[in-house]
Amino acid sequence: MNDRMKAAEYLFDELGLISDSIVAEAMLVSIPAAGRKKISLRRAVSAIAAAAVIITLSLGVFAVGLMRDKNEAEDGVTELEAQSLEELLVGAQSGGVVRVHSSAEAVGLFDGQTKLIWQSESDGEYYSLTLTRNDDVARLNGALRNTYAEAKSVESGEVPDIRVWISYGDGKVVSPYLKKSEGNVGYGELFGYSPEILPSEELTELTRDLISE
Amino acid sequence: MEDYQIVDLYWARSESAISETERKYGRMLNSISFSLLSSAEDAEECVNDTYMAAWQSMPEERPVYLGAFLSKIIRRISISRFRASRTIKRGGAEGIIEELSECIPSDSTVESEYENGRLSEALNRFLAELDEKKRVIFVRRYFYSQPIERIALDCGMKVGSVKSVLSRTRQALKELLEEEELL
Structure with a gap:
């Protein structure tokens, strides 16, 4: 190692001694002011577009709901509707819309696609369900928001035997079973975790819709 | 749990201090170490060493920013491990x-x-x-x-x-x- 690299390494060491408040700030401030303005504008436009989509969808869902109610009155609650998120995911593993991956690396966390990913303890394989429509991604984000807002703690008897992650295709990975915090956001890996909270019912509904398509 | 409550647990010598630390900061600490070492196994060991170091340094210390305090510890431990091995691929x-x-x-x-x-x-x-x-x-x-x-x-x-x-x-x-x- 030459002198320059030794000095660089010393500088790297010394950066470990900067003040705690500066260290803490870097993790607390994730979007600096300059970036926030641009994103706020973009978000406002997106929100208006999303609202239009939601209204259109709501009308559609309402109409479909009316038809479903009529059918259910005749048939009773369907099998899919009675299932929990875990049961839905495990049951979907042999379905055509689900992809099977032999390793976490094969799932593709940087391919630009939002995915629901899970691993079943029984076979160790990874499974993924890609969200191809923008409105599905919006529903997923809404489901996560509700998951965080409700933050229903996992009781000892409710620990699922599968692990579930959401990958945004840009390396960012979260789990609907973890509370919202900086420490619970992964990057470029399907991390192990102990469940802290239960996903919202919206996520189960979205999954049900995706696998029944 | 708030940082000061976790620090209180360390000061009370409650073992739940470690589990609460892991719950709140485990992933962040793992991420710091993994970035330096590019090895999941080494990163996990460094995280455990960090919990041990935090346990030993409190109650003498009462960090205001627990996340920063732990980040400094794991950074130091990970750099030591990096120096000991020197087999880290580029990017770490x-x-x-x-x-x-x-x-x-x-x-x-x-x-x-x-x-x-x-x-x-x-x-x-x-x-x-x-x-x-x-x-x-x-x-x-x-x-x-x-x-x-x-x-x-x-x-x-x-x-x-x-x-x-x-x-x-x-x-x-x-x-x-x-x-x-x-x-």
């Missing part, structure tokens, strides 16, 4: 040190006296004078060793813009180090 600590070498004045020699406390004091001053955006990006890269892509994602910026901010900040730091004859 090696790549970050190489980037930092751009800050080193050309006439630097190993014989230069690294005066006690002068460099860290200058670094704190340098960072305090940067605007928030540059400071956050610099600290995320060179303290937390975060990948540039992750910084760009979190800060709502393009990768090229983050690289550009880092490059300009390194140049500014080099000028300071030259002016103050540090390194």
Whole structure:
């Protein structure tokens, strides 16, 4: 190692001694002011577009709901509707819309696609369900928001035997079973975790819709 | 759980201090160590060593910023492990040190006296004078060793813009180090 690299390494060491408040700030401030303005504008436009989509969808869902109610009155609650998120995911593993991956690396966390990913303890394989429509991604984000807002703690008897992650295709990975915090956001890996909270019912509904398509 | 409550658990010598620390900061600590070592197994061991070090350093210390306190510990432990192995592929600590070498004045020699406390004091001053955006990006890269892509994602910026901010900040730091004859 030459002198320059030794000095660089010393500088790297010394950066470990900067003040705690500066260290803490870097993790607390994730979007600096300059970036926030641009994103706020973009978000406002997106929100208006999303609202239009939601209204259109709501009308559609309402109409479909009316038809479903009529059918259910005749048939009773369907099998899919009675299932929990875990049961839905495990049951979907042999379905055509689900992809099977032999390793976490094969799932593709940087391919630009939002995915629901899970691993079943029984076979160790990874499974993924890609969200191809923008409105599905919006529903997923809404489901996560509700998951965080409700933050229903996992009781000892409710620990699922599968692990579930959401990958945004840009390396960012979260789990609907973890509370919202900086420490619970992964990057470029399907991390192990102990469940802290239960996903919202919206996520189960979205999954049900995706696998029944 | 709030930081002060976790610190209280350490002071009360409650073993749940470790589990609460893991719950709140486990992933962040693992991420810091993994960025430096590029090994999940080594990172996990460093995280466990960090919990042990935190357990031993409290109750003597009562950190206000528990996350920063733990981050410093795991950074130190991970760097020690990095030095012990030196088999880390590019992209871990090696790549970050190489980037930092751009800050080193050309006439630097190993014989230069690294005066006690002068460099860290200058670094704190340098960072305090940067605007928030540059400071956050610099600290995320060179303290937390975060990948540039992750910084760009979190800060709502393009990768090229983050690289550009880092490059300009390194140049500014080099000028300071030259002016103050540090390194």
